Amino acid sequence: MVTAPTPLEEELRALAGSVPDPELPVITLAELGVLRGLHLVGPGRVEVELTPTYTGCPAIEAMSADIERVLHDHGIPEVEVRTVLSPPWTTDAISAEGRRKLEEFGVAPPRPTAARHEQHAGGPVLVQLAIRCPHCGSTDTTLLSRFSSTACKALRRCEACREPFDHFKEL
């Protein structure tokens, strides 16, 4: 199925991509980079490919329901959202606009994963590159906890303005 998308598919993909992330509603699914594909498989029948950020991310169900709703409202009666794992999602898939919105929302965006070394088993490695406080811009920040309100975030504190903030971890 390596055919170029039709104008209708492009329109529907833009619609599905405009759905806000259920956990971080300031960014859209397109900006988060989790929408992998949309295909018109028959009249009024659409198949959508969605990839989870984390394997256990519970938001995937809300995302699927929201995509189905927005496409139903646009006159597509049959919508099937499929979850695809490969290639694995990475924080590099978050768009520049998505990063800007995250920072504006008070979440330090992930650093590019190219800056990470490969360690022993191919997982992400925490290089001590400075993470900027989204409130005051200081790079003098310290890690409080590796896991914050969701698995994809870490909790940090800014030593300049003393505010705690979430950091979207590199994956």
Place this chain on the structure above:
Amino acid sequence: MTGAPVSTVPLSAALALGDDALVLSHRLGEWAGHAPVLEEEVALANIALDLLGQARTLLSLAGDEDELAYLREERAFRNVQLVEQPNGDFAHTIARQLYFATYQELLYGQLAAGDGPFAPLAAKAVKEVSYHRDHAEHWTLRLGDGTEESHRRMRAGLDDLWRFTGELFEPVDGLDVDWTALRDGWLTLVTKTVDQATLALPTGPQLGAWTAGAGRQGIHTEPFGRMIAEMQHLHRSHPGATW
């Protein structure tokens, strides 16, 4: 959840990997409401959630995830005995995390590098598990190189669980893994962390006479029966119940 057709998936391997993730997820979930600080409450629950997501994908490769999780008897579970061990105190849980997350990261790393049916899941999960290992390593350092009391407890946790670590390296049918390399890599990493934490690696045998590969054959330790009774109770009492 993935595209691999069920027929190409080695059943025993899907159950081994899926049950490891499911059972450890449940044990970590038991910390909810009991962790020493709020940040750890959240961290352990997040690690449990990652593992639950992995378990769902893996068990779905083997059959119906709910039937497999909630309706199998104890002897049908294929998880290693390490993951079913009770939480104990916080140091004990961290010791279990250190042993298991280091193993799981290396195992998934090998599976991700291959082209078998588990490669897509492993390539995704290895990145998550690397944060679990990092979490366990930092706590091992902090507790081992902390107070006299935290050092004592961390050491006790490592000692108590050591005899369940040999089973991790028993070959699993259907997994294309270099088990010797896995064991060597694991030993190097765990030794490095333990040394840095001013602790010493336990010296006893890594296998009890009766525990060699036993969990993978469906033979489990006593606390496991009580754990799955709790885990399966709701589903068995109210079949088809929804939230």
